[in-house]
Amino acid sequence: MIRVIVVDDEALVRSGLRMILEAAGDISVVAEAVDGADAVRAVARHSPDVVLMDVRMPVMDGIAAAGQIASVAKVIMLTTFDLDEYVHAALRAGAVGFLLKDTPPRDLAAAVRTVAAGNAMLAPTVTKRLISSYADQRPARATTARQQLTVLTGREEEVVRAVARGLSNADIAKELQMSEATVKAHVSRSLAKLGVTNRVQAAILVFESGT
Template sequence: VLEPEPDPPKLGMLTTFDLDEYVHEALRLGAVGFLLKDTPPRELAAAVRTVADGQAMLSPSVTKRLLASYVDRAPSRAEAARGQLAGLTMREEDVIRAVARGLSNAEIGRELRLTEATVKAHVSRVLAKLGLANRVQAAILVHDADLG
């Protein structure tokens, strides 16, 4: 079993293969650079110095694809908000939508035919369930989820 070096060498990969799986594996194994062999000599020399300093250096085409893949995988703000709201009961969702419309507990109670105390309990439970500090945060979440 190999023990990690206290100060491991900096690793950059130079290859003709512009394949995402090679990039991902090289980075996963600790490479801080990934360049293609068609990199101009001056840029290659600069990249070697950059990698030796422990800084990241990726071919522009690799950087562009990695960023695009990250953006494609990242959930949209609406999807993330809807995911956060997914654990609510139908009644809790009704209450938080009313909160998002700016209604008071008394107004929500009249609209949903609940006592004000019951509405207050629902609001408190929803805020706690969602990890929110106040009604404004709840309204923003509902708005982000496009449920308002």
């Protein structure tokens, strides 16, 4: 069972999300929180697998909260506002998912499963713009990003580049002809060497490198 905390300042939204997620059968909403500060406390109390969190909230917004909890729980940002500034800030804070509130119920549950399994989940429109945005900024960032990637072994770099293409551990294992356990080990070591906290941030680094 995937343990989820739902964070939104509107009670009706929280209730709707709980109903959608728990109808999936393999997801349990273990707590709700009304703002970012409440979310930080709830995560410490309930140790969820995934936190589904609104961006704009009083007291502490979702991005600030993500920065505090991303190291202990996987964070999906959920918002009405499809704005690049939110996407970039959320990913820098450590979020591994970014979805719009009009995401269909089936896709919402699938996103929770995807993130719980250790993969990233971004709305397709967000992904396209994100890649385009980093491509536009590539000349200024490319040299630094390439230098960061040099800390990886050849095999680790192959794995990280596969991650940047959105492949799961199972897909990478099949493509590179290694076990999933080996892929997982390569991913963990690579993230540590690169000084990033998740697969999305590693992918961004590859986009920035331009190679």
